[in-house]
Amino acid sequence: MSKIISTEEQNKYVIVKTEGYFNKDLGELVISVVEEKVQEDKFHFILDLEQSKIVNSIGASILIEVIEILQDKDGTLSLCHMAPIIEKTFSIMGLTKYCNIFATLDEALAQ
Amino acid sequence: MSNETKPSVELRIPILKDMELVATNTADVIAKYMQLSEEESGEISMALIEATINAFEHSESQKDIFINFTISDDELTIKVIDQGKGFDSKGIQIPDIDSKLKKQERKRGWGVMLIKELMDSVDYESSNDGTTLTMTKKKKNEQDN
Numbered sequence: 001m002s003k004i005i006s007t008e009e010q011n012k013y014v015i016v017k018t019e020g021y022f023n024k025d026l027g028e029l030v031i032s033v034v035e036e037k038v039q040e041d042k043f044h045f046i047l048d049l050e051q052s053k054i055v056n057s058i059g060a061s062i063l064i065e066v067i068e069i070l071q072d073k074d075g076t077l078s079l080c081h082m083a084p085i086i087e088k089t090f091s092i093m094g095l096t097k098y099c100n101i102f103a104t105l106d107e108a109l110a111q
Numbered sequence: 112m113s114n115e116t117k118p119s120v121e122l123r124i125p126i127l128k129d130m131e132l133v134a135t136n137t138a139d140v141i142a143k144y145m146q147l148s149e150e151e152s153g154e155i156s157m158a159l160i161e162a163t164i165n166a167f168e169h170s171e172s173q174k175d176i177f178i179n180f181t182i183s184d185d186e187l188t189i190k191v192i193d194q195g196k197g198f199d200s201k202g203i204q205i206p207d208i209d210s211k212l213k214k215q216e217r218k219r220g221w222g223v224m225l226i227k228e229l230m231d232s233v234d235y236e237s238s239n240d241g242t243t244l245t246m247t248k249k250k251k252n253e254q255d256n
Contacts, residue, residue, distance in 0.1 A: 085153030
């Protein structure tokens with residue numbers, strides 16, 4: 001089942017960890033968290049995909065909407081622990097031009 | 112294998128939520144049998160997800176989707192067959208993230224582009240009775256890796 005397994009704040013970052021297939025449902029859960037946190041003036045997000053090994057383009061398209069929301073607030077979206085095929089998919093789509101990419105969560109937090 | 116009937120696997124998939132993962136699970140097993148790399152296997156799964164979703168969404172039909180995998184020594188051929196009303200593949204626009212950002216443009220529409228980027232060949236045959244997408248992945252030689 002696709003779900004968000006945790007949402008926590010560390011320094012200026014909101015860290016969202018997902019599990020399972022990154023499809024439309026999971027994308028919509030993520031954008032809901034982003035919309036809620038933006039209301040609380042949190043504009044920097046790290047999406048940890050360690051437990052999401054597969055994605056579809058509908059889920060990925062929702063990340064474009066997330067980027068739009070954050071660009072309006074001078075915020076950032078960082079991605080970490082991406083499976084190689086997810087990174088390749090996001091690269092083909094051009095998403096990686098608008099995100100910060102890190103191998104690990106620690107690296108993302110240290111940016 | 113080339114002079115014999117090629118082994119094949121056939122799936123019939125109902126149009127139900129996340130059923131594209133049935134196809135990727137099968138593709139994983141076949142990729143292991145063919146000793147494809149993790150990279151090749153991932154690319155096949157991703158292309159198959161997109162092809163199956165497109166068949167679900169664009170066929171405008173509630174009829175089942177058929178997926179055929181044909182295994183040969185040097186490549187895997189996958190056919191994704193829907194029984195929808197067909198479409199004109201020439202009408203597909205290449206998406207661009209720069210134009211999708213900051214505009215009221217639909218964010219989706221990446222499936223065909225991804226399939227073409229991830230597979231070695233892609234071909235559509237479409238009529239009023241449905242669409243068949245044929246895509247192949249060539250097995251890389253070890254020295255290519």
